[in-house]
Amino acid sequence: MARKIRVLIAKPGLDGHDRGAKVIARALRDAGMEVIYTGIRQTPEQIANAAIQEDVDVVGLSSLSGAHNNLFPKVVQILRDKKAEDILVFGGGIIPVDDIPGLKKAGIREIFQPGASTEDIIKYIHRNVQLE
Amino acid sequence: MGIAQRILEGDIRAASRLMRDIDDRMPSALEPLKELYPKTGRAYIIGITGPPGSGKSTIVDKMVDIFRKEGKTVGIVAVDPTSPFTGGAILGDRIRMQRHATDEGVFIRSLATRGCLGGLTRSTQDIINVMDAMGKDIILVETVGVGQDEVEIVNTAHTSIVILVPGLGDDIQAIKAGIIEIGDLFVINKCDREGADKMERDLRMVLEMGRKREDGWEPPIFKTEAILGKGIFELVYGIYRHKQALEQNQALEKKLRERTKTTFLEILETEVMAHFIEKMEKEGQWDKIIEDLMNRRIDPYSVAEKVMAEELKKH
Ligand code: B12
Ligand SMILES: Nc1nc2c(ncn2[C@@H]2O[C@H](COP(=O)(O)OP(=O)(O)O)[C@@H](O)[C@H]2O)c(=O)[nH]1
Ligand SMILES: [Mg+2]
Numbered sequence: 001m002a003r004k005i006r007v008l009i010a011k012p013g014l015d016g017h018d019r020g021a022k023v024i025a026r027a028l029r030d031a032g033m034e035v036i037y038t039g040i041r042q043t044p045e046q047i048a049n050a051a052i053q054e055d056v057d058v059v060g061l062s063s064l065s066g067a068h069n070n071l072f073p074k075v076v077q078i079l080r081d082k083k084a085e086d087i088l089v090f091g092g093g094i095i096p097v098d099d100i101p102g103l104k105k106a107g108i109r110e111i112f113q114p115g116a117s118t119e120d121i122i123k124y125i126h127r128n129v130q131l132e
Numbered sequence: 133m134g135i136a137q138r139i140l141e142g143d144i145r146a147a148s149r150l151m152r153d154i155d156d157r158m159p160s161a162l163e164p165l166k167e168l169y170p171k172t173g174r175a176y177i178i179g180i181t182g183p184p185g186s187g188k189s190t191i192v193d194k195m196v197d198i199f200r201k202e203g204k205t206v207g208i209v210a211v212d213p214t215s216p217f218t219g220g221a222i223l224g225d226r227i228r229m230q231r232h233a234t235d236e237g238v239f240i241r242s243l244a245t246r247g248c249l250g251g252l253t254r255s256t257q258d259i260i261n262v263m264d265a266m267g268k269d270i271i272l273v274e275t276v277g278v279g280q281d282e283v284e285i286v287n288t289a290h291t292s293i294v295i296l297v298p299g300l301g302d303d304i305q306a307i308k309a310g311i312i313e314i315g316d317l318f319v320i321n322k323c324d325r326e327g328a329d330k331m332e333r334d335l336r337m338v339l340e341m342g343r344k345r346e347d348g349w350e351p352p353i354f355k356t357e358a359i360l361g362k363g364i365f366e367l368v369y370g371i372y373r374h375k376q377a378l379e380q381n382q383a384l385e386k387k388l389r390e391r392t393k394t395t396f397l398e399i400l401e402t403e404v405m406a407h408f409i410e411k412m413e414k415e416g417q418w419d420k421i422i423e424d425l426m427n428r429r430i431d432p433y434s435v436a437e438k439v440m441a442e443e444l445k446k447h
Contacts (some may be wrong), residue, residue, distance in 0.1 A: 003156045004219070004246075029220035034244050039227035046233040050226060053233075053240055055148040084145060 003131035005033040006056040010047040011040045012075065015065035020093060020114075024060060027118035028125070044074035052084050057129045061091035061108070068095050073106035080107075088128055092116060136167035139265060144239070147266055151241055154262070155255040165258055168265040175207070175264040178371060179285035181251060181275040181314060182295030187321040188274045189228035190358040191295060196232050197361070198368045199270050205237040207263030207271040211252055214244040221245075225274055239263060251275035251282030257395055260288070286314055287394055290384065291374045293367075295319045296335070298327035312338060317370050318353045323363070328355060347383040349374065408439060 009025045011018060018040050025035045036054050038047065051059050059079075061072050068091065076089050085107075092112035095103070100111050109128070112121055138146035153161035180188045192208060199206050210225035221244035232238040241263075243253045252275060263271050273289060275282050285292050294315035318339075320331050332353055339351060352370055356363035378384035412418040424430045 004244075006152070025222050029215060029222045030218045032219040034214075034221045034223060036223045036226060036242050038230050038233075039224075042230060043234070046230050049233045050230065050240070052144055053148050054226075054242060055145075055152040082145075 005058070005125065005129055005131065006036065006054060007033050007058045007060060007125070008036045008038065008047070008051045008054060008056045009060045009062065010038050010042050010050070010075075011062050012042050012044055012047060012071040013063060013065060013067040014041060015063055015067065016040050017064035017093070018062075020064065021060075021062040024062065024092070024118065024121060027122065031122045033125070044071060044078055047075050048078035048082060048084070051079065051087055052082060056087060057131070058125055059087055059089045061089065062093050063091065064094040066094070068093065069099055069102065072103055072108050076107035090124070092121075134164065134167065136164040136265075139164070139168065139262065140171060142266075147239070147262055148241070151255070151259045151262055154258045155243060155246075155253070157254075161258070165261065168261060172261045172264040175260070175268050175271045176291075176375060177260060177271045177273065177289045179273045179275065179289030179292040180295065181282045181285050181292065181311070182277055182319075182321075183297070184277045186277065186295045186297045187356075187358045188277060188295055189225040191293075191319065191321065191356065191364065191367070192225075192272050192274055193229045193231065194358055194361045194364040195272065195368055196229070196238060198365060200232075200235065200237055204269040205267060206232075206239075207260075207266065207268035208238070208240040208274070209256060209259055209263070209271065210240065210242050210274040211256070211276050212242065212244060213276050214246050216247070219246075239266065239268065245276055250284035251277070252284045252288065256284075257288060282311070283314060287391055290378065290387065291316050291371050293317045293319060293371075295321050296331065297322045298325050298331045312342060315351050316349065316374050317367070318351055319356055319363075319367060320353065321356045321358050323355045323357045324360075347378075347381060349377055349383075408443075411443075412439070 007028055009021050011021050025037045028035045036050065036056065038050055047059065059075065061075060063071065072091055079085055079087055089108050090110040091108055095111050095113060103111060110124060135146050135150055139150065150161060150164055180192060182188055189210065196206050208229065212221055212223045212225060214221045223242035223244060226240060226242055229240055241259060243255065245253055248254050256273065260271055273285065275285050292314050294311055296318065298320065318335060320328055332355065335353055354363055354367045354370055356367060358364065412421065421435055425432055
């Protein structure tokens with residue numbers, strides 16, 4: 001039996017805009033992936049622990065409230081502390097272009113902005129996740 | 133250090149990776165499972181079933197509070213359905229339980245059915261074993277909750293809880309089929325809604341009309357309002373009472389023996405089947421047998437006897 005890609009879609013911080021996250025979750029499910037959705041208002045610790053317990057390949061962070069510069073890197077840092085740096089972290093939402101280089105430097109591998117096609121997001125995951 | 137050893141020493145990543153390998157049916161999962169088996173059998177396993185949206189995840193979340201206050205560690209297996217069209221799944225049970233994500237005494241794993249009927253996954257028993265070996269005192273198993281034939285949970289759990297809600301098309305008739313036999317305990321959740329008392333009366337009647345259980349246990353009914361945590365304490369103590377009753381009349385021993393037998397037979401069956409299929413394929417017989425069966429040149433009973441006889445001659 002073939003491996004299945006597992007993804008955690010999470011919304012860090014107090015941001016309640018969950019439409020985008022749900023759109024992504026559904027699109028990934030329709031692409032045959034197993035998507036764990038943890039709902040809104042998650043701390044970086046909750047997200048990292050869930051990612052480890054669920055043994056996901058990818059963590060997708062969604063933020064529209066402007067707190068991404070603070071919260072996204074924290075998730076990456078906690079995963080590193082827990083020796084789970086192999087889990088790919090990427091994200092999307094309302095994120096100014098100027099913030100993207102800083103986020104990438106902090107270990108967030110890719111950012112998708114409003115209007116991003118779900119097809120591109122699915123392709124991105126397939127390109128970057130190799131299941132043995 | 134081997135995977136099993138790492139798990140026994142508390143390595144969370146090793147445990148969750150093994151669960152992945154089990155779920156993906158990787159042959160490599162077998163060795164660690166063998167090593168862990170002697171360390172299992174300690175945990176008390178509680179099954180939670182009931183229709184989608186009845187509050188299973190919320191009830192699990194609230195029960196965890198009580199178990200943790202008592203100093204018990206908890207493992208949770210939460211099953212959601214795989215889409216038959218895409219093979220993908222959205223696993224959303226965690227939404228209600230994420231409060232516990234930072235508690236080291238709690239480990240939550242979401243699973244997708246991957247085509248398995250009966251409310252659980254093929255991997256559930258083995259994943260429970262891993263949590264058991266991790267030292268979890270209590271393991272809560274939340275079933276999918278779609279069909280009414282979620283009987284699998286009975287073979288898996290020591291105590292099975294059926295959750296119902298008032299106003300579910302208000303026909304107790306629907307409940308009668310299948311799900312009633314499953315419950316050691318019944319819960320009417322969402323008692324803030326109208327119709328809870330009527331539901332309780334109806335359910336009591338159905339339970340009293342049903343035939344007496346062999347073990348003499350009379351399933352109690354609990355009324356809860358899970359989002360506010362109302363009635364959960366009583367429910368947990370109901371579980372303890374059931375556990376005690378099981379232990380007193382040797383029913384637990386019987387149940388465990390039954391479960392051990394089924395699990396072993398399932399593993400043996402898989403093993404034997406795999407052996408025969410591989411053999412027939414290797415000898416190039418497989419396609420021919422199917423073809424001959426299709427054309428009614430042979431019958432399946434004789435072929436099965438013949439294959440078996442040849443196998444026995446070899447030894
Ligand atoms: C709908 C909406 C709401 C709805 C939210 C409904 C819901 N449940 O989601 C409601 C009315 C509740 C709302 C409330 C508020 N909103 Co509002 N809202 C919007 C609006 C108009 C659209 C957002 C949306 O749903 N888009 C559709 C989805 C599908 O797109 P998306 O989320 O961007 O997702 C896409 C990509 O970003 C990407 N993506 C997103 N997440 C992820 C994750 C991963 C892993 C990946 C790969 C990709 C990805 O892929 C998606 C598909 O292309 C935006 C404006 C805008 N144009 O974006 C403002 C906006 C986000 N809201 C805003 C504000 C300020 C608020 C309020 C604070 C307003 C107030 N003062 O009360 C509240 C706060 C609510 C809260 N609790 O957080 C601001 C945020 C400003 C900022 N960031 O600095 C915005 C930008 C409007 C603005 N221009 O000022 N809002
Ligand atoms: N009104 C009411 N809603 C509840 C109660 N318990 C749970 N819910 C809600 O019912 C919905 C489904 O709950 P969930 O636990 O996810 O159900 P599950 O699908 O059976 O796991 C959620 O929105 C809960 O908040 C309750 O006692 N009363
Ligand atoms: Mg649920």
